[in-house]
Amino acid sequence: MTKTFSPAPSLASDQTRIRRIALSVLFLGAMGIAFSPIFVRLSDLGPTATGFHRVFLAVPLLWAWAMTEGRRHDAPARPGTRRDFLWLIMAGVFFAGDLLFWHWSITFTSVANSTLLANAAPIFVTLGSFLLFGERFSKLFLFGLTLGIAGAAILMADSLTVSAETLLGDAFGLVTAIFYAAYIVTVGRLRATFSTAVIMTWSSASAAVILLPAALISGEGLMAETLMGWFVLIGLAWISHTGGQSLIAYALAHLPAAFSSVSLLVQPIASSVLAWIILGEALGPWQAVGAGVILSGIFLARRGSV
Numbered sequence: 509m510t511k512t513f514s515p516a517p518s519l520a521s522d523q524t525r526i527r528r529i530a531l532s533v534l535f536l537g538a539m540g541i542a543f544s545p546i547f548v549r550l551s552d553l554g555p556t557a558t559g560f561h562r563v564f565l566a567v568p569l570l571w572a573w574a575m576t577e578g579r580r581h582d583a584p585a586r587p588g589t590r591r592d593f594l595w596l597i598m599a600g601v602f603f604a605g606d607l608l609f610w611h612w613s614i615t616f617t618s619v620a621n622s623t624l625l626a627n628a629a630p631i632f633v634t635l636g637s638f639l640l641f642g643e644r645f646s647k648l649f650l651f652g653l654t655l656g657i658a659g660a661a662i663l664m665a666d667s668l669t670v671s672a673e674t675l676l677g678d679a680f681g682l683v684t685a686i687f688y689a690a691y692i693v694t695v696g697r698l699r700a701t702f703s704t705a706v707i708m709t710w711s712s713a714s715a716a717v718i719l720l721p722a723a724l725i726s727g728e729g730l731m732a733e734t735l736m737g738w739f740v741l742i743g744l745a746w747i748s749h750t751g752g753q754s755l756i757a758y759a760l761a762h763l764p765a766a767f768s769s770v771s772l773l774v775q776p777i778a779s780s781v782l783a784w785i786i787l788g789e790a791l792g793p794w795q796a797v798g799a800g801v802i803l804s805g806i807f808l809a810r811r812g813s814v
């Protein structure tokens with residue numbers, strides 16, 4: 509009697525399965541960072557001090573994760589050269605810039621303007637990937653990218669303002685997008701060599717070093733006055749940063765940075781839903797339309813990235 513064996517899965521099918529898992533992880537990470545505006549709103553501290561605690565309180569957890577990972581026999585690569593340390597620190601510099609300019613943007617313009625402009629990051633990720641690394645993108649992907657950004661604008665249309673008084677804050681919002689785009693591209697490149705734990709530990713520690721003096725210069729207090737205030741900061745550090753941002757960093761090892769940045773546009777959708785549930789902020793028909801347009805853009809970008 510001859511035994512029959514089913515053929516082994518092809519490399520292509522394995523890669524497809526891995527990318528589907530990575531996409532699910534990316535969306536889960538977006539859900540994690542969707543809580544960050546809620547935590548920032550509920551924080552007892554100023555925006556820069558809150559940003560500092562976001563990364564500072566995450567460092568012990570991330571460091572313990574990296575140390576546990578390093579004790580394994582099949583431990584991932586560790587930074588060993590000046591170039592390694594430089595790029596890991598630069599990821600933190602970019603993330604600190606993202607937080608700083610976003611918080612300053614909120615001070616000088618509306619939250620809606622700031623959020624929309626910060627979500628222009630996919631444009632800069634795509635442009636940077638093309639100019640720096642020669643990546644090419646299909647017309648379908650570019651259409652999906654445009655649709656996603658348009659959906660974000662529709663989602664926040666009710667609160668958008670255009671005036672001379674908001675120009676500085678709007679400019680800061682655009683700078684926020686550039687910094688976050690640089691962070692996404694850098695982490696995507698680092699994931700080819702280093703684990704999520706290593707990247708998150710070094711980038712978070714370096715971001716904290718930058719945000720601490722920024723918070724002190726701004727005159728913001730660093731100590732929450734209530735137990736609930738500390739719970740909010742810990743939630744921001746452990747749920748949004750350690751959880752959400754780490755999941756995004758993991759996914760960037762398996763998905764193109766440009767497509768990942770477009771997919772992260774689900775974050776404003778999730779934030780709007782959470783604000784409705786937790787803060788009682790009403791959702792209207794335009795928010796539903798905007799969410800639908802964003803999801804359509806992500807779908808087309810995915811089809812255009814295959």
